[in-house]
Amino acid sequence: MASLVQPPVRWPDGWRWPRVHQRMLYIGVGSAVALVLGVLFRSLPVILVSALISFVCLALWYESREKYRTSQLVNAVTLTEALAAPPDSWVHFFRERRRSIGVLVLMFLIGAVFSFVGVLTWIIQPADSVVVVRTVGTAAGLLGVLFIATGWRGLVGRKRLGSFGERPLGFALGESALMLVTVTGVAYVPWTDILAVEATQADRDSKDDDHPGVMWLNLTVRRADGSSTPVMLAPMTSEVHPWVTYAAIAMAAANPEFRARLGTSRAQAELDAWHAYATGSRNASR
Template sequence: MRSSSAGPVEQPSLPPVPWPRRWTPPQRSRFPLAAGWLIIALAVVTLVNPAALEAAADEPAGVLGRVLGAALVAGFGTAIILIFHGQRHPVSPPRLINAVTLTRAQRDLPDDWVHFFPERRRGGTMAIGFAVLALLMLGAAVSAVVVILRDPTRDIVVAAFVAIVMGLLGVFFGWAAIRMTIGRVRGGSFGQRAMGLALGRSAVLVTGVELVAIIPWTAIRRVEAKALRLGGRRGSGGEVPTIVLHLDPAAVDADTELAAATFEDSPGDPVFTITAESSDVHPWVIWAALTFFADPARREPLGTTFAQRTLASWAAGVAAVDRVRRR
């Protein structure tokens, strides 16, 4: 099998396609980690406050309740630290692999060798952090239910609201922890079909948990960079870089058209959206590869070690620039 390290290694160079204007420059925010440690510090200060402990001692189970409350707050801060500590920035180059390893071989593939941009294998601490949040939210929901059962006349509306909200949040965070665990298994276990984006000479291949989409280059009308706004103003860190492939419905198969139907840009113009920052490869390299090789005259080297060395040099150049930017 061919390897991405075959042949001489080219010197790092920036991609020939500029960083999209719609994307904000990647920045490393230390605020979430600082907020997590601040929450833990406040919980400890509240717990060891002598005056508060003395007042709590006069009530039944007052000290125990105060300890449990401080532990709940400290656990929330710990979960925040685990989640954001587990966010790794993309640094790897794509890999040159046989396309058969990306599917269950249920149909013929247009390319034998492809350049694979794997989906990022989330850190184990992130999955643990979401699991901790799930346990904390579900524990708070159970506590609210206990309050209702013990004294139905005492703040039943507030307790019921807390139980419902905390219960739903607990289920959501638990689902996130399970999905991340599945992704880690899929991304790091031998024999498991990997997830991500692959570029071949004839087509673009996208594999997910259940999705296998083959998009011929001839079906891609244009490639567009967009920023999915999660809230807040531009540049506030609430934007997710995405790459939108505008497709020709007549040139894609039924499975790909069904997958693209989730992202309808306009009637008769299906699009396929790729979350650029979900890969182990830098978003700039993914964007440059899709736009650069969209030109048919440039696709001939795809699937060879020559194109792999070119992509690896782009990744090394971007990584060098990114390290300077994040300092």
């Protein structure tokens, strides 16, 4: 069992501590009660609205309860199509979290609704403000396509993460590079090309702690021509605790000694110890 060792990088000020969305549970249960009442009183609008709200809230609550796991020390070839040798032989793999069926269905449902609205605005002939209506409709349709594409990406990821022999999704830390394993392929970012690592969060100024925005790790990466480009990672999509993710990437980008240990059982033991500390420290962020 890994000993409790605090990650060497403090919890980022730009992030809120992850928590279970209990409010989603309360709203979901309340909507379920409304659904029962709608059935008893035979009110179709109440049944449809309450069923949708209950489904959405309970799916989000269920996902927020997923427990974190530690990284895996694996051979890098297992994460590629093996068309070419990866830059590192052994890496620490931060597996992507499998999206729940409920959230994926929600993505497709919202996408279908927005897409339908978008198509409808081009079919109907409004008496006034045709340009405005169709502009709004086009925006809604594009948003619907985005939701459907996100749902499809999550569905593909769920299949691959649960199938033996298929390349899983996530990212990996090796001695020389950060490996990004996505649906479209594998990319490598050398540690020496990462100029900065910044932790940010959408809607960080909001006071609603029960609905925190998406956590981001913004990497500033040097291009071959000397210019820089941003690379964004979403730690909450990983099975590994965000604190461990941030500490590992920040350390690897700035500390050559830590990089030299990556890909070894010694580094894996460090990551396991950080995982044990982070998952057992509810109030360690302050």
